[in-house]
């Protein structure tokens with residue numbers, strides 16, 4: 001039961017590798033380390049007792065990608081996480097986002113067909129829904145224009161898979177993540193922001209340690225209950241386990257279509273201010289924050305209807321918002337100890 005994980009030293013990839021290994025899979029990890037650190041492999045080994053086989057390969061390099069996948073053509077599937085993921089960065093560097101996220105996907109899909117890999121799980125995002133008119137969003141909620149080049153790369157990626165799948169043999173699952181937060185309860189792995197954080201929770205935890213002077217809440221005039229954006233925060237370990245379930249679902253032949261789609265969200269819409277207060281409650285830290293301008297590319301509100309994943313994948317969240325905040329805080333403190341290892 002070998003599985004190839006691209007983007008495996010990244011945030012969600014590393015947590016998924018742990019979950020896969022804990023469920024009997026042997027993992028081959030590919031990552032060009034452009035947005036992650038090799039440390040993740042050590043962290044995975046601390047938790048599972050074994051590091052995955054690792055290839056430092058750029059998936060935009062077709063020849064190198066084909067070489068690895070050819071060597072592991074006996075894999076039962078590929079989980080394709082690798083992508084650039086920052087909404088604001090994609091607004092500034094759109095072409096970098098289109099070329100990295102689309103070229104890498106095309107190479108993976110070509111390799112899947114060439115080497116007969118039977119199952120593929122693709123990391124999509126709730127950002128494909130844009131500013132949805134109806135909440136919560138289900139998998140059949142109409143897709144609105146993307147609010148950022150990043151979101152557009154995910155819409156294009158989904159379209160490419162939908163159009164290409166019927167011409168090949170592989171079966172696909174597209175997982176639309178909402179807002180993954182938190183870290184493994186062991187604190188051996190978590191999100192390692194490469195630069196100034198873009199996501200709320202690393203922003204919060206770095207403000208709490210004093211690394212950042214204060215937190216900016218982007219936008220205080222949204223038409224929501226407290227004027228800040230609403231998101232669906234979900235523990236990264238819950239997201240990780242859904243990949244194991246999705247792969248098992250495909251392997252059991254349960255998927256009735258060439259491409260199936262699942263929302264992965266908790267189902268709860270939480271405002272940015274509510275998320276900040278949840279962190280303050282579990283950590284005992286008071287956060288200095290200011291209300292700032294809206295940020296380009298942000299949608300007003302989005303949260304999931306996760307009935308399909310619950311029913312078909314038997315996927316149910318094990319962690320609460322507070323669990324996620326506490327694990328993120330513990331990870332931030334652990335990172336200070338681990339600095340030399342990064």
Ligand SMILES: NC(=O)c1ccc[n+]([C@@H]2O[C@H](COP(=O)([O-])OP(=O)(O)OC[C@H]3O[C@@H](n4cnc5c(N)ncnc54)[C@H](O)[C@@H]3O)[C@@H](O)[C@H]2O)c1
Pocket residue numbers: 006007008009010011012013030031032033034035036037057058059060080081082083084085100104123124125126177178179180199
């Ligand atoms: N974290 C989120 O909030 C979120 C939400 C929805 C969807 N997603 C998607 O989930 C996936 C994983 O996200 P993450 O949070 O773990 O991000 P991450 O940045 O931590 O991990 C992505 C990994 O992909 C690698 N990578 C990027 N381009 C590559 C290339 N050309 N070749 C090889 N490796 C490459 C990076 O080095 C990094 O390790 C991404 O596709 C992302 O778009 C993330």
